[in-house]
Amino acid sequence: MSPPPADVDVDPRSGYSTATGTYHSLRPPPPHAPPPPSHPLSFPDFAFSSFSTSLPTTRPALIDSATGDAVTFPAFLSRVRALAAALLLGVVSPGDVAFVLAPPGVHVPVLYYALMAVGAVVSPADPALTQGEISRLVEMSSPTVAFAVSDTAGKLPCDLRVVLLDAPDFLSCHGVGVGEAAVAVRQSDPAAILYSSGTTGRAKAVLLTHRNLIASAAMPVTASASAAAAAAAANVVILLAVPMFHIYGFMFCLRAAMAGQTLVVYTGTAARGRGRFDARAVLAAVARFRVTRVAMAPPSVLAIVRAAEEDGSVTAGTASLQAVNCGGASISPDLIRRFSRKFPGVSLSQGYGMTETTAGFCRAVGEEESGRTGSVGRLSWGAEAKIVDPTTGDALPPGVPGELWVRGPFVMKGYLGDKESTSAILDSEGWLRTGDLCSFDKDGFLYIVDRLKELIKCKGYQVAPAELEHLLQTHPDIVEAAVVPFPDDQAGELPLAFVVRRAGGNLNAEQIKEFVAKQVVHYKRIHHVCFVNTIPKNSGGKILRKELVKLALHRRSNL
Template identity: 45%
Template sequence: MYSSGTTGVSKGVVLTHGNLIAMVELFVKFEASQYEYSSSKNVYLAVVPMFHIYGFSLFVVGLLSLGSTIVLMRRFDGNEAVKLIDYYGVTHFPLVPPILTTLVMIAKGATNTENSFKSLKQVSCGAAPTSRKIIEDFFQVLPHVDFIQGYGMTETTAVGTRGFNTQQCHKYCSIGLLAPNMQAKVMDWNSGSPLPPEYYGELWLKGPAIMQRYLNNDVATKMAIDKDGWLRTGDIVCFDEDGYLYVSDRLKEIIKYNGYQIAPADLEAILISHSHILDAAVIGEMDEVYGEIPVAFVVTRHGSTLNQEDVMGFVAMQVAPYKKIRKVVFTKSIPKSATGKILRRELKKLLSSSCRL
């Protein structure tokens, strides 16, 4: 399969039958352990693409091994999805952040969500980080539905972490606990030393689901997997005392401003909390003085009169001085992959073309 290529060129990921078997075994342990009732009674709505590792591992391989029912949609339509949930008694809805946002908007407009979504037991979100705000909005309109997040990569055959909420431990903003038979450590990306709980660093993973190599790319393979078999994921995470992991951003996406390191996701979460902003993305722009400066791409609501100063001021009130947005670009949409990941390489192209105008 091929990696998403959100920050650069997509790479061919060589996965073996052994990787797939490991994935199925871990999937069954993780999924089946969550339910007291038979997993064969679960009904899943499939909207995520199956050419991506998320959809492939879940619908093409994983759920079939559990004997679950799968309802397929050729393409996602929010109102049609709600009809299918009601008609087929869908219990589980795996999705990505943009679809979650649409689901919340539809639920807000519903007169009786318990009737419209009465069969729905759980919504799971993956493939890209989900903001705290959209999770809070989700529980306001669908309080009877559980919500979990998970983490995986093409390079790990989709195996990584899985949300595992209980009545005693609802950590909805977490990407969950480490999958069985997988090892993980959080490494300081400067010193290469392992970090304790509550410190953010690069996530390294090791286990039977790790890819063999990148196709025809020995250099990239050596950079990704060390001699002991540890995969450098490139994702910045931390873990708490209970072992729950929290993802912040991609290491490649970190903006280095005047010696400081800024995670775009932190600024994006603040931006989309503004009532006039529908969507936002932040990238770094090269600067002769500061190295890089944070630039925000912003999609505003219809009729909004927000200007650059308004956006920059809104963020400045909530962050340290070095984290301030230095430039704002208003756009009609944020380019994203089929699974909801921001295509930052496309934003960099847009920024570079606008600079030449």
């Protein structure tokens, strides 16, 4: 992780080098920079080494949003060390994969840290998955043990050893006096296996190293990388309203403890895979725990905005809120404007990343950058990027869209047991092809257009579904919308919209088509409309377009 070579001419405004066609990060290095890759170091050791000597003894490291139960920073450290020592007593060995199938809770970050501290590989999965889906993930990662709760253990293969996190004997492992584990871990060793969303193909096992986690967690998330800014960041109280098994929530778990920040774990019914996201409960938690920052996905942002629009009293007591981090999927400019009206003075900070890049490598920091509507921010420290013409392979300058390629120490080691898929996305020089159509502007801000594979090819033109979805969601009688391609003999593909109507509304298909047609060029017009009760999404908020394409084809005779 280093600045651009001295002999490379880089535009100080955009970070772009015309000589190499590469965009370089212009961020300053963090005050707690990672050591050289050859230095033996686990992620937990790196994280704990960043703690200052004045670490507060009473301020919580973790809080359960439902119960209010809190774990102080000294208690967090002692629990991690005690559990790590207990795990080595016949539960796991260095290099073992530990499958984690559990709802969110204050015990989960403790488990993540303890497993990695002893050289085990953490592999969390969505507890809402079916037994068959879980069996597929277990087959991919080959764990030696699984950590689950009573409600999820029955979904695991019967021949896999299971440790119940809600059992008394496990909870007793958090006791003090067990001793510390001493395991030599290299930065190049595997630390985690997370599963790609599978929205454009079958889910894959993404192998991340300790170096990947260290590099990602070290990226500054404030407007300044100074020691003073780091000290101010330590007073942050974060409400985690995204899944802890998803790379987004996973890295927030790790980074918050490392930065000495309080993490409020949202443990509502939606967080446990039961029912819809409860916007009122989240806003109540913000007020109760004086939360300064919330991490959530775009559908959750839409939910809290709608709740505030329907009942302004739900924002009472949320004066402590300073920022909302939004990631996992794109967010429309209209929603950003609505958010700003209902939460004035609260910045909505977007970021961009993938499981394969150990979460975000591009983000907006500070009020000024967050004000760039439509952008996901600038490259983080240590990141390089290219915008590549998908047809010619040529690197493209600012203002010209193409496929985003990225390189840096946060890029995954590869897909576990899948060399073919690894080589298809990761080249010999370390460049990872994101599959997203993007562009940088002259100031180095990144804009996401859509997934290359999801672009609709209509009459020779490329139509981005996300653009039409954002437009549809501006209609007052549309709750949610998703756009997919529909085969047509003459045009090739035509945009088809799945729409969730507002309860009690009488909006019809022709009205929707007319609404869109007035605002877009002819080839972007909606040609078919299907009304549904919900839009299927994955845990990160991304629309499951493959399911909708299948549904559209099934309904073909009625369209």
